[in-house]
Amino acid sequence: MNKLLLKEIKEQPKVIDSFLVxxxxxxxxxxxxxxxxxxxxxxxxxxxxxxxxxxxxxLLGSENSIQVALATPxxxxxxxxxxxxxxxxxxxxxxxxxxxxxxxxxGTAKKQKRPTISITNDTNSPLANVSDYVINLxxxxxxxxxxxxTYTASLAALALFSCHLSGDKERLDALKDLPVKxxxxxxxxxxxxxxxxxxxxxxxxxxxxxxxxYSTAFEISLKIKELTRVxxxxxxxxxxxxxxxxxVNKGFPIIVAAPSGMIFDHILDFSKNLISLGAxxxxxxxxxxxxxxxxxxxxxxxxxxEWISPITAVIPGQVFARQLAIEKGLDSDNPEGLKKVTETY
Amino acid sequence: MNKLLLKEIKEQPKVIDSFLVxxxxxxxxxxxxxxxxxxxxxxxxxxxxxxxxxxxxxLLGSENSIQVALATPxxxxxxxxxxxxxxxxxxxxxxxxxxxxxxxxxGTAKKQKRPTISITNDTNSPLANVSDYVINLxxxxxxxxxxxxTYTASLAALALFSCHLSGDKERLDALKDLPVKxxxxxxxxxxxxxxxxxxxxxxxxxxxxxxxxYSTAFEISLKIKELTRVxxxxxxxxxxxxxxxxxVNKGFPIIVAAPSGMIFDHILDFSKNLISLGAxxxxxxxxxxxxxxxxxxxxxxxxxxEWISPITAVIPGQVFARQLAIEKGLDSDNPEGLKKVTETY
Numbered sequence: 211m212n213k214l215l216l217k218e219i220k221e222q223p224k225v226i227d228s229f230l231v232x233x234x235x236x237x238x239x240x241x242x243x244x245x246x247x248x249x250x251x252x253x254x255x256x257x258x259x260x261x262x263x264x265x266x267x268x269l270l271g272s273e274n275s276i277q278v279a280l281a282t283p284x285x286x287x288x289x290x291x292x293x294x295x296x297x298x299x300x301x302x303x304x305x306x307x308x309x310x311x312x313x314x315x316x317g318t319a320k321k322q323k324r325p326t327i328s329i330t331n332d333t334n335s336p337l338a339n340v341s342d343y344v345i346n347l348x349x350x351x352x353x354x355x356x357x358x359x360t361y362t363a364s365l366a367a368l369a370l371f372s373c374h375l376s377g378d379k380e381r382l383d384a385l386k387d388l389p390v391k392x393x394x395x396x397x398x399x400x401x402x403x404x405x406x407x408x409x410x411x412x413x414x415x416x417x418x419x420x421x422x423x424y425s426t427a428f429e430i431s432l433k434i435k436e437l438t439r440v441x442x443x444x445x446x447x448x449x450x451x452x453x454x455x456x457x458v459n460k461g462f463p464i465i466v467a468a469p470s471g472m473i474f475d476h477i478l479d480f481s482k483n484l485i486s487l488g489a490x491x492x493x494x495x496x497x498x499x500x501x502x503x504x505x506x507x508x509x510x511x512x513x514x515x516e517w518i519s520p521i522t523a524v525i526p527g528q529v530f531a532r533q534l535a536i537e538k539g540l541d542s543d544n545p546e547g548l549k550k551v552t553e554t555y
Numbered sequence: 556m557n558k559l560l561l562k563e564i565k566e567q568p569k570v571i572d573s574f575l576v577x578x579x580x581x582x583x584x585x586x587x588x589x590x591x592x593x594x595x596x597x598x599x600x601x602x603x604x605x606x607x608x609x610x611x612x613x614l615l616g617s618e619n620s621i622q623v624a625l626a627t628p629x630x631x632x633x634x635x636x637x638x639x640x641x642x643x644x645x646x647x648x649x650x651x652x653x654x655x656x657x658x659x660x661x662g663t664a665k666k667q668k669r670p671t672i673s674i675t676n677d678t679n680s681p682l683a684n685v686s687d688y689v690i691n692l693x694x695x696x697x698x699x700x701x702x703x704x705t706y707t708a709s710l711a712a713l714a715l716f717s718c719h720l721s722g723d724k725e726r727l728d729a730l731k732d733l734p735v736k737x738x739x740x741x742x743x744x745x746x747x748x749x750x751x752x753x754x755x756x757x758x759x760x761x762x763x764x765x766x767x768x769y770s771t772a773f774e775i776s777l778k779i780k781e782l783t784r785v786x787x788x789x790x791x792x793x794x795x796x797x798x799x800x801x802x803v804n805k806g807f808p809i810i811v812a813a814p815s816g817m818i819f820d821h822i823l824d825f826s827k828n829l830i831s832l833g834a835x836x837x838x839x840x841x842x843x844x845x846x847x848x849x850x851x852x853x854x855x856x857x858x859x860x861e862w863i864s865p866i867t868a869v870i871p872g873q874v875f876a877r878q879l880a881i882e883k884g885l886d887s888d889n890p891e892g893l894k895k896v897t898e899t900y
Contacts, residue, residue: 250624256793257794272634273636275638277597282613282769289817292620293623296622296642298622414758414786421629424627441786448628448629448656449601453701453777455892456784456890456891456892457784459784487892546801548800554793
């Protein structure tokens, strides 16, 4: 126990580097074929992949001016009254490509003669079989139950798609430089991971992220829940103000994931507000002013553009969640009650 | 203290009845003007109104075959790189009509010459001013900080819109009959509200709902957080299986909101699974088999079509959250740390 997950977390810089090299031409081809063939995008995904879909909402909205909708799979599988996709491009994200509800959304899109793309780590899966285009993560089998490398690789796939759709060479270069930054993030995190000790008896927490890193808050929260059984609840700082902020009391543990970028000043102000309410912060950032507010902090490398920052910002959360599982005496590779492939209808 | 909120909860059948009568013609007019003028809908909303938007995803998807996307307001206000709406209809939901981020989404839609509708309780608000069409809830000022009657009225507004868009007389009649069922729900709930006693020292819980009542899970969870400071986390049963189910241990409190309908059998099976994991259930349903699984249960009236069931199913949750606040010695009308109007950017 406690070997597989760390191995896969550490593989991330290398497998993403190799993914970007191997899939660049193919993704470029998809983009040139599909460009101007759709008005908006619908993404179907569950669990960790749904957090990649959350990233896509900001990424494709901000960098490609495309409105992204998240599919509601039960309309397809249970109610059997799916929406008409009109001029949508429909994307499925699933590392295993097995979940019947996600397959059903893509299958319906195909029947409606809409273009479909799947992002998956298994090109022989039902999801791949029902898709016009398959972006193959091809990063080796993920053996630990909690998804890590398939998450960051899915984000990288979306980022590659975004770059080629807009034909933006500068952004593509920044993306290709990212694996080095991921490696630095891993090194920084491993050096400071003993800080996790403090959270041995934490039984709940909130995870805050906004904009591009809304996805990061969701994914860190999911890793914590899966691996440690701690009730970790993700919020954007804006949504948190609309009600849930009432739950904050003295010592309330809040994880803030906020790399530099357009949203940063808002998160900094919000974090000061949380401190004034008595919250105790764990900060993941590259900014000293914010890091100083954390009782515990994980430092991110500087110079990462905000639009790809979720691919690095999640890493300290992955390592923290794993370490916390170990501190609590749990098996981080095979959390009780979870299976690697969850089939939902 | 502890007067305003209950008064407003109890007003719901009456104000919704009157809303439906007063706004029917106007909503019919909007629908006839906008029909075939859009391919999909984007909804901008925060907090309680965002839960109404979640209902709209299922309602308009299932009953009107329309894909609904939830807007990501920070792309408009902070990043200032909004998506291009192409052939979208853009809807803002906000009882106060004040939140600058929601106003900004509608303002951008207007600049892009897309049709806009707002659903609000204040026709002089900035949101109303920036909208082509304003569906006026007109249900009197909501004085308690936690939104209740503006939530169910927003759902009713969406339901009215859905009926007129499809020109479905039978559904419209069912909607008009709903206030009577709401009154029955209130009576049933008030008679059994002493059950809340048991939860005095509960500090966290999960709330499960799926399909149409995914919105109900979110809204009950939000009321509990706002009013009681309990960490209440909403999930669809499908999403819960993809990871968070690992947090369930002996005695773990889970609220299940599941009226009869297409999704019901899935929730019943899932609830049995939760029991086998040791969870303790509080059930809101009209089905005896499910109600029996609850340590505590609130009975809904029979014969409510699933597509409008969220308007009644939320009521026991509202009353429960208020009563739990009182059991915990809190002021249910003015929860500490919250304001009635939250302005986010």
